[in-house]
Amino acid sequence: MTRTVLSSATKEVVIGFDVPFVVIGERINPTGRKLLAAEMKVGDYSRVEADALAQIRAGAQMLDVNAGIPMADEPRILAKCIQLVQSLTDAPISIDSSIIEALEAGLAVYKGKALVNSVTGEEEVLERVLPLVAKHGAAVVAISNDETGISEDPDERFQVARKIVERAADFGISHEDVVVDPLIMPVGAMDSAGTSALNLIRRLREELKVNTTCGASNVSFGLPNRHYMNAAFLSMAIGAGMTSAITNPLHEPEMAAVRGADVVMGHDPNCRAWIRAYREPPAEGEEGRGGRRGGRRRRQA
């Protein structure tokens, strides 16, 4: 049973084949968020704080933290954000950067076992990121593209994933500490994107025995009613064996799809988490919980 154990100073979260699906909150990321980028650049982290707390309330078990702002001191800002988020929540963090110095700075201040996001199959990236992951005893997200870009052929994406897992092993990193992102293509761009994704998720699990993750909202790119499309895909991907996703936990269709899939997979004994999220009326002391919002919306529907 493959288990990727991540931790903060005080809490462990397990990504694995026989445990509930892990939602990694994607919101702390200035890409495409001009206001957040401008604030982070001048040292105003109030929105980072709010995003961290809101995502945890909504049900994220981990948080992705990205500080990729053009012309800014990304290593310093990323380290600052990680320290801030760790002071506010006990959720393990996915340290997200394409800049090695930023990953280094983030890992240097991180308390616990982090998920490094990410390594690709490109030689230069493998050679720089994997030693860092090994040195810190971290886990890593492996994105299945290489020097040739992202292949449309799922077999090639599988082979890139296999290469990363093998290279990680050379650095002493177990396959249990490699979480593969098979790169889900938008279903609106290619009719075979969905079935390719499901097959790839199954193969990664059965043949490489690795956990998987994805940026779930990419699947619906360009389509209307995106949250419901993401929701359908998430449930089906969990049915095929996907074990985590980097996504926005503030959207109810997606979170209900994940929680419902956990129940269907038998990973929510006695439906406890489902009932806690959606019982009506909500119990006292749960003001503002994401689950409660879901319950409310249902009553109005």
Place this chain on the structure above:
Amino acid sequence: MTRTVLSSATKEVVIGFDVPFVVIGERINPTGRKLLAAEMKVGDYSRVEADALAQIRAGAQMLDVNAGIPMADEPRILAKCIQLVQSLTDAPISIDSSIIEALEAGLAVYKGKALVNSVTGEEEVLERVLPLVAKHGAAVVAISNDETGISEDPDERFQVARKIVERAADFGISHEDVVVDPLIMPVGAMDSAGTSALNLIRRLREELKVNTTCGASNVSFGLPNRHYMNAAFLSMAIGAGMTSAITNPLHEPEMAAVRGADVVMGHDPNCRAWIRAYREPPAEGEEGRGGRRGGRRRRQA
């Protein structure tokens, strides 16, 4: 490629492995609907009319028609309802009764190739229903229980399904005209209900090569936020190979789960059906379409 071809006088609908999922509208059924039962009993079919039209607008490709009213002339009422629904819509019908005389009366007036709902694995039922299905060249829903009731063991339910398929063949009914209902247990009652259901759906498809259906709302019995649980289950069941469901098409989470799963399975080329259902703003001339409601709700969310 297994294909169950149903028809009305003017339209064919195919339940199959490589075509869009078929939603069979469940609403025309007096069970648990006192007002509808009372009206049908005295010959007022206005609600049957409204239910037929609303379900087709919402996206049902077929309609289930049931007239099971205690102390009423079920054969006569069922035949009447079928004639009425066939005069209003071109959707093929699932003729739903546990009374052989009602099935006979329904089939006698039906135009096209009907789906007879249902036969079980009970000897007496097999011996009475299968000849009738064969005589009319109809297809049949096979419910996987027998004299011993509904087994909690999915292997036993599979064996009952196999028996029905074999007995149908003895009567000249192809496995393509047997749509198996594997009897989905509520996930709230048994933690293994979901995985059992998915495994059973896969086995029915791979080993018996049959289409499958289910009463999808049963899965969420006893739980809060039922529509989202049904939605997660439906998407996952389609991912496992389920090809139709008898369900309520008026609920948006379930319909979006079905439409989204069709896209992910590659059964909605260029996402045409998805975009037609959810494009914003809705095109003129689509007043009151189920899909449009979905679009609207999204904008408010």
